[in-house]
Amino acid sequence: MLMSQSAEPKQLDIVLDRTSPIPLYHQLAHAIEAAITAGELVPGDRLENELSMTSRLGLARPTARQAIAQLARKGLVVRKRGVGTQVLSRQINRQARLSSLYDDLVASGRSPQTRLLSYEIGEARPEVLSCGADIDPGTNFITIKRLRLADGVPLAIMVNHLPDWLSISEADLADGALYALLRSRGINLRVAHQTVSARLMTAEECRLLSDHQPSACMATQRVVYDDTGRLIEIGRHVYRAPHYSLDVSLVP
Amino acid sequence: MLMSQSAEPKQLDIVLDRTSPIPLYHQLAHAIEAAITAGELVPGDRLENELSMTSRLGLARPTARQAIAQLARKGLVVRKRGVGTQVLSRQINRQARLSSLYDDLVASGRSPQTRLLSYEIGEARPEVLSCGADIDPGTNFITIKRLRLADGVPLAIMVNHLPDWLSISEADLADGALYALLRSRGINLRVAHQTVSARLMTAEECRLLSDHQPSACMATQRVVYDDTGRLIEIGRHVYRAPHYSLDVSLVP
DNA sequence: GAGTGGTCTAGACCACAAC
DNA sequence: TTGTGGTCTAGACCACTCC
Structure with a gap:
């Protein structure tokens, strides 16, 4: 039930600030993560594909890839060749923290x-x-x-x-x-x-x-x-x- | 004591197989990791810098960066802008495993x-x-x-x-x-x-x-x-x- | 100033999945 | 066949550290 394919990838309303000292890939990763935690993207949703996202935002593909790869490492999304990028369940996203x-x-x-x-x-x-x-x-x-x-x-x-x-x-x-x-x-x-x-x-x-x-x-x-x-x-x-x-x- | 600067970066003897299906960045990361675990590189040693390494191995810089970034995420090395890449103590390299x-x-x-x-x-x-x-x-x-x-x-x-x-x-x-x-x-x-x-x-x-x-x-x-x-x-x-x-x- | 890693571009070709 | 992510190239400019 988790991996039900949503037919259409969701385009996010992302604004990048190119004058900011914050790297673009970081801004992008943060924006996508925010959309997930805000419930704008729910588990099973497909992300917009890389080519569409990069042309829409005026980015080079490696920049967007760096952002999405970060999210994949954090376990927020799964990437599958030939399929796309899907949002994972929020339940598995808790990270080990070095908390006191x-x-x-x-x-x-x-x-x-x-x-x-x-x-x-x-x-x-x-x-x-x-x-x-x-x-x-x-x-x-x-x-x-x-x-x-x-x-x-x-x-x-x-x-x-x-x-x-x-x-x-x-x-x-x-x-x-x-x-x-x-x-x-x-x-x-x-x-x-x-x-x-x-x-x-x-x-x-x-x-x-x-x-x-x-x-x-x-x-x-x-x-x-x-x-x-x-x-x-x-x-x-x-x-x-x-x-x-x-x-x-x-x-x- | 850990971070004593070794004056000269160590060049590793790395052989890449471009016919292999294993990605180049993975081959490179594995080779460097092997050199560290074999004691060929010891904590505090500086890695060869990216430009030298890439020209020597015939790679593009992003490819080498991807390999080294992987090692940095694993905690095997630290990268410092303006300084270089140094090997970390083996003590902190144990990873959490999902072991039974x-x-x-x-x-x-x-x-x-x-x-x-x-x-x-x-x-x-x-x-x-x-x-x-x-x-x-x-x-x-x-x-x-x-x-x-x-x-x-x-x-x-x-x-x-x-x-x-x-x-x-x-x-x-x-x-x-x-x-x-x-x-x-x-x-x-x-x-x-x-x-x-x-x-x-x-x-x-x-x-x-x-x-x-x-x-x-x-x-x-x-x-x-x-x-x-x-x-x-x-x-x-x-x-x-x-x-x-x-x-x-x-x-x- | 010289050397390092950090970011970013604009492409290329490939492997895999779905139709 | 088409669309997706995976890999790779060959550059560019910037920020930081050390001398």
């Missing part, structure tokens, strides 16, 4: 708080060196331990190790959103490797998370780099099980 | 077994309809429940729902590798959405997994499509906590 728990809580309308439990600077600890990243042994790391609460309820214990050239101070951590802080410093988080496992809480975790009986928790470890390959963060987080689930989109 | 537990066990040298607990065909159950995928209510689904063991030890309980047009029979499931089976039918698994959470086992899970005391488990739910947007599988799996961890690479 803080952002997730804000997005879901809850009010997160953060309590800084400890802040230390020192040489890389064994658990940092053993995380799989290649680390210059001389590098100093800032180690922070924080408790995250949502609407007053303890949710997670977060231990983060950050290279000290980032110069993150205790004051920087006051408002709690570590990834927002990094982004504001012009760091583009690029690729992360994350391991997730489940286990019973330790007694200390139980105490910090105000659980009276030991229950299950989710333990994550992530290694985050920036787009130039610099190691930015190693995080070991423990989440109260019933209060948190991890959403991941996999692209094989 | 079966493949993972084989890869780690253990011998997986699968026991089929139940096999039913019927209309979509509520838990299928509520999974977030848009499903034609009339579609029939095959529901299978399996127990996965590694070296004789129960590891996971797996419940899968598959649309019946796939015509998966009980016999098909004998050797256990569901994803391998799907691939052999020419289905390209494309995008999945997966939710992971931790909780305590239920009594029945405890019994099936031969755990005498209730312990933590990891529960995953994944929705899998193919590259044309067809719904292929909905899976709800429960893993014994200490025996399994999920590896995920995130690309924001």
Whole structure:
């Protein structure tokens, strides 16, 4: 039912600004994506073909192809030789994001708080060196331990190790959103490797998370780099099980 | 330390086969990737620049760009305007795969077994309809429940729902590798959405997994499509906590 | 200023799908 | 046979980085 052929491709009302510093292929991709998310194009609809689109918009074919290829990589459309380009179901379009728990809580309308439990600077600890990243042994790391609460309820214990050239101070951590802080410093988080496992809480975790009986928790470890390959963060987080689930989109 | 500039870009010994049906940009990307994984290019090395590479190999620039852009998207190299293209650390190159537990066990040298607990065909159950995928209510689904063991030890309980047009029979499931089976039918698994959470086992899970005391488990739910947007599988799996961890690479 | 990648053009020919 | 996307060429100009 998804791939029912609509007989006629839909022409979109697209306006390109050639004076803008934004690349044309990006403007085009954005316009098509907007039409899809706005429901102007629904799953199964066929896009206007490349030749028609390029002549109508006054573009060269490779420019339009670059835009559409981007959407195909994102899983918004499928391209089939001899057939055309079709819009895919919105359900499969969610992308894996490198989001923080803080952002997730804000997005879901809850009010997160953060309590800084400890802040230390020192040489890389064994658990940092053993995380799989290649680390210059001389590098100093800032180690922070924080408790995250949502609407007053303890949710997670977060231990983060950050290279000290980032110069993150205790004051920087006051408002709690570590990834927002990094982004504001012009760091583009690029690729992360994350391991997730489940286990019973330790007694200390139980105490910090105000659980009276030991229950299950989710333990994550992530290694985050920036787009130039610099190691930015190693995080070991423990989440109260019933209060948190991890959403991941996999692209094989 | 990672981004130390090597003064001289390294010229690779690349042979392209213009009679091959494999696209030139793909041959080139593969050759460069092979040089990186073989250690011929090490992290921090600079790639030969585009103009030199294209004139040396007799290619047009867009062709070479397409190859290098592919590697940049995979996180193998970084490109910087005015600087060049550098090889990134191998540590961050692991990609999220849509792998099955079966493949993972084989890869780690253990011998997986699968026991089929139940096999039913019927209309979509509520838990299928509520999974977030848009499903034609009339579609029939095959529901299978399996127990996965590694070296004789129960590891996971797996419940899968598959649309019946796939015509998966009980016999098909004998050797256990569901994803391998799907691939052999020419289905390209494309995008999945997966939710992971931790909780305590239920009594029945405890019994099936031969755990005498209730312990933590990891529960995953994944929705899998193919590259044309067809719904292929909905899976709800429960893993014994200490025996399994999920590896995920995130690309924001 | 020299060297790099980023964008864009205006074509060409081919492979595949549908009719 | 016609229409579609897939690949490829041979250039052009621009923006950024480093010296």
